[in-house]
Amino acid sequence: MTTGPAPDAPGSLALVDIGPLLDGSDVPGVARQIDAACRSLGFFRVTGHGIDPALLGNLDRLAREFFDLPDDVKQRYAMARAGSAWRGWFPVRGELTSGVPDRKEGLYVGLEHPADHPRVLAGTPLHGANLFPPGGLGPAVLAWLDALRPVADAILRAVAVGLGLPPGWFAEHLTGDPTVLFRVFHYPALADNADAAEWGVGEHTDYGILTLLAQDDLGGLQVRTPAGTWIEVPAEPGVLVCNIGDMLDRLTEGRYRSTPHRVRNVSGRGRLSFPYFFDPSWDAEVTPLPLAGSPPAEDAGRRWDGASVHAWTGRYGDYLSAKVAKVFPDLFASVTPGPSPRRPG
Known part of the structure; x- marks a missing residue:
């Protein structure tokens, strides 16, 4: 096991201690570090978050x-059983990235919505109850979500300050009722004769505002730099990896980068990762901020799909639904009546 964070090195992810942000002793200093990381790579590492390692x-x-567990047992908790809530387990190669099956399995989770929640009653995708197996996994997931929420709120306060906004801007305008999604991903070890082109998850960007990732000690996550090269993210249990999503890229007109990344597990053992997505409210419309200075020219080659988050308009829920529908097209077709939503980008 890695015992501590690796030091910064050329071409590495910045390491930001957010302790002074959480205790209020140096909000501007932490905000400057986060702002610099978001304007360069769009990824950084987070220490000083205060989360109990035992969680x-x-x-x-x-x-x-x-x-x-055998797949036939895990199938009892398959996503199809949760209907439009899109919660539960999917098997290896059951999720697509850019139309290509990923070499991973996972458990989809979100905030718990009661049966009488208006969006649950309306059959809104990604709303409903979680589909957990019996035992301690469900409570452990929910405890982890509770621990991450203050960290996400604090980082967004720093992001706001870095952009010249009041600290509470995001909570007031975009994340007062956030869309919070969580995944537990298992990347099986690659066999010696595995297809060299097969990825645990292919090149992609995240959809929302912030992602906070916890991972085990095996590594495998790679980030695409502005120069087009790929760098390895250190495997540091206890150190969170934070990256920004498409909506923060859109909000800042590209001043902050939603950076492509990918995963391949070559460790020889099964790898776990735990991405937490802290996104805008479902009905929020994300429009560019009136920031000082000219935004950078859009680099169409920066994204693998050639799409532009700046050409899209609408509610965040529509953007997210359309994206997840591409990830699970068969599931979407089976649980969602009517035509597919307009696909972003």
Whole structure:
């Protein structure tokens, strides 16, 4: 196990201690570091978050126990059983990235919505109850979500300050009722004769505002630099990896980058990762901020799909639904009546 964060090195992800942000002793200093990271790579590493390591240790142990179960047992908690809530388990190669099956399995989770929630009653995608197996995994996931929420709020306060906005701008305008999604991903070890082109997850960007990623000690995550090269993200349990999503890229007109990344597990063991997506409110319309100075020219080659988040308009829920519909097209068709939503980008 890695015992501490690796130091910064040329071409690496910045390491930001957010302790002074959480205790209020140096908000401007932390904001400057985060602002610089968002304007360059769009990824940075987070220490000083104060989360009890035992929470991740417990979650890791229980997740491994779940993924070790036979597929026919895990099938009892398959996403199709949760209907339009899109919660539950999917098998290896059951999720697509740019139309290509990923070499991973996973458990989709979100905020718990009661049966009488207006969006649940309306059959809105990604709203409903979680589909957890019996035992401790569900409580461990929900405890982890509770621990991450203050960290996400704090980082967005720093982002606001870095952009010259009041600290509470995001909570007031975009994330007062956030869309919070969470995944537990298991990347099986690659066999010696595995297809060299097969990725745990292919090149992509995240959709919303912020992602906070916890991972085990095996590594495999790679980030595309502005120069087009790929760098490895250190495997540091206890150090969170933060990256920005398409909506923060759109909000800042490209001043902050939604950076492509990908995963391939070559460790020889099964890898776990735990991405937490902290996104705009479902009905929020994300429009560019009136920031000082000219935004950078859009680099169409920066994204693998050639799409532009700046050409899209509408509610965030529509953007997210359309994106997830591409990831699980068969599931979307089976649980969503009527035509597919307009696809962003």
